[in-house]
Amino acid sequence: MAGKRLGNQTVRLETPPRIISTASIAGPKEGEGPLGHTFDLVLEDELWGEKTWEKAESKIVRETWSRILEKSGKAPEDINYIIAGDLLNQCIATTFGLRESSAPYLGVYGACSTMCESLSIGAMLVDGGFADNVVCLTSSHFCSAEKQFRFPLELGTQRAPTAQWTVLGCGAVLVSSHGQGPAITHVTTGKIVDKGIKDANNMGGAMAPAAADTIVSHFKDTGFTPDYYDLVLTGDLGIVGKAICDEMVGEQGFNISKKLKDCGLMIYDLNKQDVHAGASGCACSATVFAGHIYKEMLEGRIKKLLLVATGALLNPTSTQQGETIPSIAHAVTIEA
Amino acid sequence: MGKKMVKDFTHKEYRDYVEKKSPKSKVLANTVKAFVVGGLICVAGQLINNFFTSRGMEKDTVSNLTSIIMIFLGALLTGLNIYDNLGKFAGAGSIVPITGFANSIVSPAMEFKSEGYVMGVGAKMFVVAGPVLVYGISASIIVGIIYYLLHY
Amino acid sequence: MMFMKVLYAFLVGGIICAIGQVLIDKTKLTPARILVLFVTTGAVLGALGIYEKIADFGGAGATIPLTGFGYTLTRGAFRDVDQYGLLGAFTGGVRAAAAGIAAAIFFGYLVSVASKSKAKR
Structure with missing residues (x-):
């Protein structure tokens, strides 16, 4: 190897x-x-x-x-x-x-x-x-x-x-390669996971198994436990996906409940802004990390982060043809 | 053997599980809103209808004029960026009336105007409403033929 | 009399829309499918003579929803069949609904040329 x-x-x-x-x-x-x-x-x-x-x-x-x-x-x-x-x-x-x-x-x-x-x-x-x-x-x-x-x-x-x-x-x-800032120490590349969800209005439900799969693989590959991290941050699972991901990782022996947050639940005020189950989109994890999280790391409030961006790999044609939604999640370890 | 893990669920089991975890539509509240708004749109139609009837116009003329005015209003409210907000509140209450048919024609035409007046406005106008014409007109032809066979 | 007509229009129109809402919430049918379902249902109920009764009672409450559009198409087809024979099955529907279809296309075009999509927040 x-x-x-x-x-x-x-x-x-x-x-x-x-x-x-x-x-x-x-x-x-x-x-x-x-x-x-x-x-x-x-x-x-x-x-x-x-x-x-x-x-x-x-x-x-x-x-x-x-x-x-x-x-x-x-x-x-x-x-x-x-x-x-x-x-x-x-x-x-x-x-x-x-x-x-x-x-x-x-x-x-x-x-x-x-x-x-x-x-x-x-x-x-x-x-x-x-x-x-x-x-x-x-x-x-x-x-x-x-x-x-x-x-x-x-x-x-x-x-x-x-x-x-x-x-x-x-x-x-x-x-x-040079300079100051938090470092990327590990990269866990996700597999395509499809648990048969067809509803394009429930992408959190479709993506949660992919996120859970990548997080569990990361722990198994590295030997890390959830304790190693200050924060496990998923990309855009939303209310539904986050709850499912938490449960799925937990039942495989890694309790991340206290460490898990989701960018999709941070960027909007779910009570005041009419966004239903949360945020999504490529820019969701990108702007939350580049803005809020990066500052937190520079200022030392977050030292060890597992960033797990999640993607629903559908397109309008596949949805119209009644296909299920293949999903993926990629993780990187970032340490201040 | 412990409880079956979610990751080992079949597609069917996982779909049911996600369904259970997902927030539900507020069906009763939505239905009441749809009832009220849909009813009010029909009242508007009835008032227009009454007005023309009271001026002594014949039935077909009245219903044609009523349709034209309602469709105009639906299109106008869409152009003024109001109908989408109405739809967010009323759901089927503003989708099902003929004003919603107008909305379904105008909204894609507006959205795809950036792709030009022929392939944008002209072609995309019917992405939502086209099927209504296809199935409505085809159904009327089929029942027309059956009617002919039964009666003549 | 006029008032009762308005009330019946409200009730009948409201009920038809409420049925649509239950279908949307319970079956996850998209709006396009709901519209197709309604227009086809209207055409069939019209052919069976049922929709005429609803329209007599509900007035605009029955004709303004898209089921009424289907009913108009069917009624037109029957009328033209009576007048022109089999050919009428093809001419009648669109002839009866011509005002609505033409208005939708024309006003749709005018409005979309004159206005712009606005972002939602």
Whole structure:
């Protein structure tokens, strides 16, 4: 077995790359939420002066990219790879947003798990000696996602109580071989898990088994126990998914109840903001990590984090054809 | 043997388990809202109908005019970004009336205007309402043929 | 008399919409499927002579919901069959519903050209 591998799904990074900077931009609704003050920029409206939702999302990507360069003092030539993705078909929000980035680009798709997918690849590239600086970035936009995955915004329908609200925003993380910041020490890559859920309005229920599978594999591969961590942070399981994930991990001998939080339950105020079962979208874990969590780690309030972004790998065609929802979760250990 | 673990559930067992864990729609409250709003939209239709009837117009003309006005109102309220909020409150109460049919035509046309006036507005106009015409008109042709065979 | 008509319209229209809501909440049918179901049900009930009774009683409460659209289509088909024979099965439905369909297309076009989708928060 390759020297850096632990168990079936995990790698240990020998020289753990550092997260030396983050940047985040969020929409107005996210700005009104409890984490509103942690984002670098909160937009006043969802179009941001653009003509279409898609253009607006690309602008958010472009501006987040500029901001992370600005905040870290890096030039585009310093960045060896951008690893990025979003929810729109063929990841156009990202590619159009990064057209003028002039840095080597790898596009990835893991639905809402994309942040951890890009962090995993980025960290391994840096640890492997293939890169010094990698920017990992993901975005989503409520309006463009609704248009592509669900119904027109003006259609008078009711959202199901299990539905989740796609985060409007973009988060970027700079993973580097040199510098100060929390380090990525382990990467656990998820398997595709499908427990037969067909309801696209209940993605938390569909994704929970994937999250549980990855978390349990992580503990088994590394030998860590839940006590090792200050926080196990899932991406966007929402109310339903978080409860199921907690139970599923627990019944396999790892009690994470006290450590488990979900980005999808942090970014909005569920009592005041009408989001039903919580938040979702690539930008959910990306903005929560790049904003709130990164600050908590820098200030020492969180020392050991297992970040587990979760993705529902469906598309509108598969939903219409009555397919079940394959899901995935990727985990990275981040230690301050 | 202990209790079967969730991870070992069959698809069917897992679906039932998720169903149990999921918050439920407030069916009674939703139904009352749908009843009231749907009823009120029909009252609006009835008032329009009464108005034209009282001016001595014949029945077919009255029902055509009523349809046209109700559809206009549904389209207008959609364009003014109001109908979606009504729908969020009333559910089927604003989906089922003919104003909801207008909403289902206007909303995708507005949403996909960014893809142009032919393939956007023109083509997407019927993504929700198209099936209504397909099944409604086909059903009327079928029952028309049956009616012909039975009576002539 | 006029008042009673309005009251009946409220009751009948409300009940038809309430049935739709129960279907949405209990069966997870999408709105498009509900609309198809309602228009087809209206056409069939119209053919069986049942919807006519509902419409006589409920007035706009029966004709404004989409079941009424199905009923209009069927009634038109029957009327044209009486007049033109088999051909009427094809001309009658759309002829009777022409005002509604044309208005929906025309106003739909005008409104969508004149207005913009607004973001939800």
